[in-house]
Amino acid sequence: MTGPADSSGGTTGCRGGGPPLRLVAVTACPTGIAHTYMAAEQLVQAAEALGHRISVETQGSIGAENVLSAREIAAADGVIVAADKDVDLARFDGKRVLVTGVGEGIREPERLIREVRDAPVHRAAGGAREAGRGAGAGFPGLAFPGGAAGSGGAAGVVGYRALMNGVSYMIPFVVTGGLLIAVSLALGGRAGPHGLEIPAGSFWEHVHRIGEIGFALMLPVLSGYIAYALADRPALVPGMVGGWLANDGALYGSRSGAGFLGAIVTGFLAGWLVLAIRRVPVRRFVRPVMPIIVIPVLATSVLGLFFVYALGGPVSWVFDRLTDGLAGLTGAGAAVLGVLLGLMITFDMGGPVNKTAFLFGAGLVSHSPEVMGICAAAIPVPPLGQGLATLLRRGLFRAQEREAGSAALVMGFFGITEGAIPFAAARPARVIPANMLGGAVAGAIAGLAAVTDAVPHGGPVVAVVGAVGGVPMFFVAMAMGAVVTALATVSLMALGAPVAGAGSPGRAAAPAPPAPPPAAGEAVLGGRLTGRTVRPWLAARRKEEAVRELAELLAAGGSVLDGDALVAALLAREAQGGTGAGEAVAFPHARTDAVAAPIVAFARSAEGVEWGAADGVPARLLFAVAVPEGADEEHLRILAGLARKLMDSGFRGRLLAAPDVPGILAVLGELR
Secondary structure (H helix, E strand, C coil), X not given: CCCCCCCCCCCCCCCCXXXXXXXXXXXXXXXXXXXXXXXXXXXXXXXXXXXXXXXXXXXXXXXXXXXXXXXXXXXXXEEEEEECCCCCCHHHCCCEEEEECHHHHHHCHHHHHHHHHHCCECCCHHHCCCCECCXXXXXXXXXXXXXCCCCCCHHHHHHHHHHHHHHHHHHHHHHHHHHHHHHHHHHHCEEECCEEECCCCCHHXXXXXXXXXXXXXXXXXXXXXXXXXXXCHHHHHHHHHHHHHHHCCHHHCCCCCCHHHXXXXXXXXXXXXHHHHHCCCCCHHHHHHHHHHHHHHHHHHHHHHHHHHHHHHHHHHHHHHHHHHHHCCCCCCXXXXXXXXXXXXXXXXXXXXXXXXXXXXXXXXXXXXXHHHHHHHHCCHHHHHHHHHHHHCHHHCCHHHHHHXXXXXXXXHCCCHHHHHHHHHHCHHHHHHHHHHHHHHHHHHHHHCCCEECCCCCCHHHHHCCCEECHHHHHHHHHHHHHHHHHHHHHHHHHHCCCCCCCECCECCCCCCCCCCCCCCCCECCCCECHHHEECCCCCCCHHHHHXXXXXXXXXXXCECCHHHHHHHHHHHHHHCCCEEECCEECCEEECCCECCCEEEEEEEEEEECCCCCCCCCEEEEEEEEECCCCHHHHHHHHHHHHHHHCCHHHHHHHHHCCCHHHHHHHHHHHC
């Protein structure tokens, strides 16, 4: 077999008994290349040790590498998918497919190779997704992130991937609906007794209603695509209907609905329900209509009735009890009431708790406008805080989230709390507490300052239209709340960010002590990088110029046979997909017969070169890697080793601070 991660050898049996397997695998990580290549490398090494043959396709932020051929897939005895993002399984139809997280590929590759023998056979026909984690693994996704079902954290990874799938489809609805509502309020709204009002029958009323349709579809889409990620097309309808029920409480007597948290619940319930129904044995003549008629109708009916009769009552009861509780606090201190209302407004952003606090404030707007002033200050804190967080630490957020952050800032100005829902749905354990902390600060400040609001609406826009009393402190409350939310968000996300080689998500492994530095001029990376292939500072300022300058550095190493062909190969690889890995790092690389042996060059850029990285940060540390055609495994090992070490911010800092070539080589000696 061919491929960079081809571990073929001359073995005729495998350790532990049984014939040797011919395997293929896909490793993928949505945020970078380190885990992608580390998992691939571990799978290759484990397969070699166990006497099997494996080819690994990698899908990192530097693009897809070593794409599996149809021949490799056809010859494979099993498929391992170690990924933290969606991977298309259609090409593996009829193969045993084991789906797990990229972390499992790093930590337990031997177990994955053993379990793939008994993995379910994937069937793409009829929309059934039957790939799982192995025999007896249970339902895919039958755990939230951090769960321990089946293979430990694998079920949690599937659940997290389903959640992120729903969030990614929801974001365009939030952005489109929210911005249409914001524009209509800005250009056609005016203060009235019921909040910001748009004249009936006007052009801007129609724009506003179109935006409301986008917002109304937000929760059904979130729920539907969570379910779809768990159980494919048959789960889409029950998931969307469940999301609509979470959005509209009319069927179960609630004025608030169950909010986005309810939509997440219905999404998972719909997916699990469809998986359960699919396990029921049926006669062969019924099977063709199962995915298009029986499963959607049955699952939608069961989920819908369960929500109305079992969940609807508790949701309505919570709404009533919260309203009664707030009524008993009207004489409490301003700070206490401000903190409580701020916490409630920012908890579920349109759900029953938020609606309870808002309607409580709106009901008192005529004779106690201070209560509505508290609500008005807290309302914009989640979207403003999350938008600010995407500006403070861009590298912590995906490109789609950064775009949603810009839209959230606009929605926050117009008092649309739901602009923060995509962030809360993706990371509820981190974002919701951060939102609530900022909301409590904003509410307390507004309460102590006796800010008033004469209309039942919130955000800076109500001050602009003249409905707020105590405008300076109103803006202070909102600004302080947003800053607190932003700082809390990035702090919690940084604490929970995975570190290469960490034993578990959210817990950083202790840094290994640096290797002794090599003597001045000594080669590193097994002689592939020397003082001749290091340049302290690039002259180039544009990407193509930088590629050509790096190719000259590679040529100085003595292994380049054709300089022009090397440049062409590097540029061709960039055309397939940028090799900017984020964190100011880029890995331009190529497999080409223009080099006689693997070689690596390194250079720094003082100002940074725009390399198209997902975090938008220009590249300042550039590693060029070139290997001959056929040296695919060596190519993989070099990139994996570089990626693993460059996850360490201290290592990156030392590289940037090194004064000259000997100093750079001393730092690069840690790569050995």
